[in-house]
Amino acid sequence: MRWRTWTGGLSPYVLDTFLAVCSAVVSLWAVYNDDVDWPWWVYLLAASTALYLPWRRVAPLPVLLALSVPVSLLLSAVAHSADPQVPLYAVIGMYTVAERFPDRQRWPMLVVAVAANVLGTHSPNGALFSVLTSVGGFVFGSLVRSQRRLAHLEAERAREAGERAASEAARAVAQERARIAREMHDILAHAVSLMVIQAEAGPLVVHGDPDRAVRVFDTIADSGRDAMVQLRRVLGVLKEEGAGPELAPQPRLAELAEVAERVRGAGLSMDLELPDGTGSLPADVQASAYRIVQEALTNTVKHSGATRASVRVVRAGDVLEVVVADNGRGVAAAADRAVAGWSGGRGLVGIRERAAACGGRAEAGPGPEGKGFLVTARLPLGAAGVREGVGG
Known part of the structure; x- marks a missing residue:
């Protein structure tokens, strides 16, 4: 150039x-x-x-x-x-x-x-001048040689930097796509599962218990509206130019109360325990805990046949412990559908991914004495265990 x-x-x-x-x-x-x-x-x-x-x-x-x-x-x-x-x-x-x-x-x-x-050369002065002329041309050529080598190295470094940037951009896109896929799955799976269960129960109670039928349809409407709100937030991130993970939906632990109400509306008895001062917890840890509970309850509603579920979220030192249990059929009846597939291959895998992204871990299996189903997660609250862009 x-x-x-x-x-x-x-x-x-x-x-x-x-x-x-x-x-x-x-x-x-x-x-x-x-x-x-x-x-x-x-x-x-x-x-x-x-x-x-x-x-x-x-x-x-x-x-x-x-x-x-x-x-x-x-x-x-x-x-x-x-x-x-x-x-x-x-x-x-x-x-x-x-x-x-x-x-x-x-x-x-x-x-x-x-x-x-x-x-x-016939004279010392002439010899010296000739030597200086030859050496001067040689030195100038050497300088140009060095500059071209440096230019080549710079061009090579720029090419490698461009390749690294392209690779990092592609990796970031893949990670963002996976994150959005988790969000869409969690939002839709939870809402649609509740809506389907309520819709199936509606015809059974519409004549014999009109008041309950009204509550059933209210629950369906609430679930649909909540799903629409969360989907708009996800799609808003996709549409907004330059939007990053920090603009994605960040549900809070306090919002689990609304999830519990919708689950109760589906006919499942529900106990919810949350720690005091949830607002002071890291936002990404809260979001991960929210999605873990939401997905665990979705699996309970869809697969377990349970009549009762409990959610316990407690802070133990620098760790947030999440425990979701039910009294359903347990692993024996749901192994092929819930444990191996984990809600169509995405649900419980997503729980593990969310916990791992926070530097923690999640486990799922039979409840005490082999009864029911139990999901547990431990999410570090310290800076060393919290990674940027976790959970949505």
Whole structure:
């Protein structure tokens, strides 16, 4: 990019041809202004010293050894006084050696060039000037070589950084999709399960117990409205540009009272115990605990056939303990549906994922003496156990 900027997009081979013409003109001018009236073939030798320049990028060492070196040595031997004071072809040649040759070739070429300058010059001042000219071209070529290496390394680092950023972005997208899938599952599974159970009970009580039928339909409506509210919150995050996980729904432990009421409306006796001062608990831990309880109760309503369930959320030091139990058929009757599949393969797996994301763990299995079903979770409250973006 810098090369294109400096040369205005000019092809490097066109530029090298221009340099060859300039070098030939300088050499011809030196022969023309010399005190000796040189024959035509000396002019031809002077012009030929720049013959290799247009091909210096293609095969720099063979072209340099085959064209420039023999011609320049012959010119120096037969018409030394006709050499230009600053041989442009020699400067560009040493620049090419330093910039393009591998180390095993460039340093020997520098030694040979310095030796030729010292031995082929008739005066100490001339030898010193020739050495400085050759070394100057070599140093400039070495600097350009180093800059190009640095530019290549920077470009490689930028490419690797871009790949890492793309990989991290893809991983973040996958994590966000998984998080949203958990949210959608928890919201819909809980609400739809309650609505289905209530809808199935409605026809049985609509004639014999109208008041209970009204409560059944109220529960269905409440469950639907709650699901719609939570879905709007999830979809709002998806629609809002630049929205992050912190804008996603963050249910609180206090909202479990509403969940308990809806479960009671489904005909399940429900006990709920919450710790004091739930508002002071970390928001992500509260959200995870809420979703764990919600999913456990959803499985109870759908699979257990229980008549009673209890939820106990207590703070034990720096850990929040969550216990959900029921008096249903237990593991023996629900193993294939609830434990192995865990609510269609998502429910209890989601519980474990939420607990693990908080640095905690969750377990599920039979209740005391093998009766009922029990879900327990331990969620650390300390900063070391809380990870960003947990639970929704």
